[in-house]
Amino acid sequence: MLGEQLGQLQQGPAAAGRVAQIAKLASLHDAGILTDEEFAKKKAELLERL
Template identity: 65%
Template sequence: MRPRGVSGGKVTAGLLTGGMSFLATGFKNGKTGTEMIPVKSMSSVRTARDGFINTKVSVITSGNTVDFRVSHAEAAQVKSLLTQLILGTHPSQKSPRRAPVALAPTPALPQVDVMAQLAKLGDLKSAGVLTEEEFSQKKSELLERL
């Protein structure tokens, strides 16, 4: 029976496995979490290969950059979707076409009897309530309505 312990072969296998794992996933720094970013604050999206399996997607916002990893196969789809949302061309952002709203015709203003108004103005001028200037100004305003 062989003694149990750490052999050179086990150390080599462990290092190779760990190295392959690092190449595939990168360092894990323990910082995980979620962040909600409003679409209107996103300005661009970029992708970069990140190991054998993953692509890093960077979402650039006003004041921050958020990075996350997806598989190489998903990267193009994610970037396309985010770009459509940023540009406002995603189907979910299109408002349904509505029929134009018919405006009700505006009611006509009541016809002013200009002659009756002029007669009243003349009476007010004769009574001394209006000066000649005031009478002339009001008379001009009434005549412009015709």
């Protein structure tokens, strides 16, 4: 799902930075550092800014 969303984004400088932030959040989520809720909230915030 995340890959599909990221693939649909236009890759401007700001978008590329947001994509990198989402990837970092995904890594933290996969490592168990972020909860599902924390990850979903931050991801939604970043996607709104694209």
